Amino acid sequence: GQSLEQPSEVTAVEGAIVQINCTYQTSGFYGLSWYQQHDGGAPTFLSYNALDGLEETGRFSSFLSRSDSYGYLLLQELQMKDSASYFCAVSHNNQAGTALIFGKGTTLSVSS
């Protein structure tokens, strides 16, 4: 089966840098995705890593190490609007196609 582990909560102050870690166990790994969800809202796609290394998109970066079954989301220059839940997810492939399995999410609270 598949399983993902990420911290349940992280707190930080405006302007700081925070790292949200994710470790996974899965058969047939394709890649690691990250989604953001504000309270009461829908999840939105942030990034995807299929290969080892760092992917940067503005203030957000995502890292993957396939050999360690580990990845992280790095958020820089934190802003109040970054307060949200962040989910890592892995692709799961079976005979009918491919779907995502999500971690339980990390709640990030940014204070001034």
Place this chain on the structure above:
Amino acid sequence: NAGVTQTPKFQVLKTGQSMTLQCAQDMNHNSMYWYRQDPGMGLRLIYYSASEGTTDKGEVPNGYNVSRLNKREFSLRLESAAPSQTSVYFCASSRQGDTDTQYFGPGTRLTVL
């Protein structure tokens, strides 16, 4: 371009009642998904449809059925609602072969009394 739409936004049912949650997307995506989200549990996949004409079970399919009506629409049916099905339900879609980039609807908040 509305993206992914879901109806209704809110619903209250009594135990044993049935209902269908509707989902439609206008992005010409082949793949569609239904998730439920409960506090502290993240998003759990109920059913998905990799392409029109196919459906498959996810992590928590018991108590649900789905219909891929056409390429645009994917509905989720609760035949006999139970309090354990109180949750927020999200529909999502993606291009075929790009499962990792999913687009989510606004969700349906369902309470079963």
